[in-house]
Amino acid sequence: MNLRLNLLPWRERQRLVELRNFRLVFLGSLFAAFVVVMLVDRFAHLRLKQQAAAGLQRQQQLQSLDGQVARLEQLREAHAGLRRQVDALGALRSSQQGVPQLLMEIELAMPHGMQLTRLDVQGDRLQINGLAVSPAVLAQFMRDLQRSPILLDLELKHVLARAGGDAFSLVARVVAS
Template sequence: MPHINLLPWRELQREESKKKFVTILVGIVLACFLSMYLLSMFYSALKDGQNLKNNYLSSEISMLDRKISDIRELDKRKENLQQRMRLIEELQSSRNLGTQIMDEVTKIVPQGIYLTKLERRGNQIYVLGRSESNNRLSTMIRQVQSSYLLERLTMQDIVAGDQSSRLLSDFSMEFYVKPFDEIGEVRNEP
């Protein structure tokens, strides 16, 4: 056995080991590339799916935004219509306001008070008159304060009568007609 040369066999063994190593290395590299490719395809599919969902949500959001703007527009129209209806109701109820004011003034003026001037400026009513006594004038003031239609009485002045008619005192006052909302609430109460 001393004459057996093992060098070529070892060389062949090394060559085969190198080939196996290169084959295994190439296999591992291919497996890594394949797994990376598959992972990339998987995440690309997930990304595409998410993009589809995002696009769908964006289209739905834009459709809902249009509906919201339509609803806001309808709310504006509704508010305008309600405002018009309130104005029409106010005009309808204030149509007879002059008559109601005159009727209420006749109710609040007691005997012994004579009105010489009654003037209306918007919601303000200015009254000039003569009174037989201050008690009758205070009765009138109380009746104005308890009126459903009149409010905010301001007594301007009371002047004792001059020499020729000492019995009558001149007075001036002003009061206001209550706003429509307050009149309607008071009238609707039982």
């Protein structure tokens, strides 16, 4: 066993002071490191809370924007529906503009002794049913209708002799004016 003897007491005191200083510096460094770690942890938690709050706020903004987009889509669909209705009404209006002219042409072509019982317009097809007092009146009516610029392909479908006159059915194609 080898014991080390220190014959100078001031060296022992100096060694103890250095050991105490080392312990103080070590404990101080350990405490400072602990404080730094705690501060970093606290800042990290604070930053995490801020990011969570910002994420929640962005989520709410996205939900609000999604609601606005949904309302915009509904408005677009409603606008498209209204546009289709306006177009359909325009088409009806344009097809109705020819009806008064068609009725005027039929009225001008109707001779005395003729009675119409049915007038049916479906698309570009016209069907006229009526009663004529004689075949000559019916022939005159057909000649006058053939002169009309809006009626094409006039065709007599059938004629039935009755007591009050001849029942007839005519078909023609209507052209837009």
